[in-house]
Amino acid sequence: MNRLIPLLILGLLASAVPTAHATSFREISFADLVEKTEAVVQVKVVSTTSEWTAIPDLRTTAELEVVRSLHGPLTAGQTFDVVEVGGTVDDYTVEAVGFPKFREGDNLVVFLSRWTDGSNDWRVHMYGQGFYEVVKDAAGRDALIAGAVQGEERNGPRVVLTRVVPALMRIDDLVETIQNLR
């Protein structure tokens, strides 16, 4: 019976409306999300730094510590950087509407891929659709909801959208679903 649960969740994933939640995104399925991601990890945000690059553009580097590796080469305890466009320097902010927004101390699950600009830096795979906040469900277990993205106020009235992963999906079920898809 235990094997039925991930299958059931997979069915729910397939039937859930994939809500595009960003600037303009093509709607993708969970299978599409998993297919080209290089790594999936539960992380804690250690620090964030924003700076103007030589392009010039404003980017934020988030240092993340791996709490648990769900898929791919990153290992628990390891720290690594994720780079996203946007950030704040002095009184000036650049936001890429719908792109992931990191905050120190956040507990997240992120799907990762690489920038294709030659830097090979990590970035969140498929933007807001590969970016989830870890919360406790009613039973006190880790579960996922859509993480805050640029253009949303973290402490304001949040619009909770399911995006691709259903709200309050348990991490263990996510792991098993990923393994079934790959």
Add this chain to the structure above:
Amino acid sequence: MIRKITLICAASVALTVLADTTADAYQLLSPQRKWYNTPVMVEFNNNYPETSVTDGDYGKQAITASYFSNNGWNGTGAGTMLDGMILSRNAVQGDGRPTVQFNDPHGYCGGNCLAVTLTGFWHWRGGVEEIDDADIYFSPNTQFTSEREDPSAFWDCSAGEFYIEGVLQHELGHLLGLDHSGVVGATMYSGVSACDKTVDELGNDDRNGINALY
């Protein structure tokens, strides 16, 4: 165990329904921000035409019509919001010159991204944010079409193509300070489907949003 599965299913469905219904009207970007001088002069970069649009001028006339149409953001009742010109100048973040660019040299918009709007804003004027720059990048990996190229979405549009007019109108909504709406059919609705040619026609929800902000 079956009871457990049933509970999981019920909770997931309930939350999915809840999630899809909580955002039932226009949303402003947060923190709220706006342009203090309108109309906003937007530059269309002519260096990299959108070559996937094969309507004779790479969508130039199509997007110009979309951009200036009285049914667009200029026709909401808030006044003339946008003006534009075609130039051969690349987008630069923070330069105070809003630019629409049909390529993505820095790789912002990959994967499933069709187009992205980057807004730059200052924190001042008594705590109110003022947008001073916004650049729109279209993905070079997406096949776009136009209403000139494919007048009938049903008969003409090829699978996987997106109408450039609708995507542009949506991005211009972000440029002006709107976030996604939960109203299905609104230009600022969070989802867009291939061959949907209705997105460039603003709905009441879009008009209400821009009128509330401006």
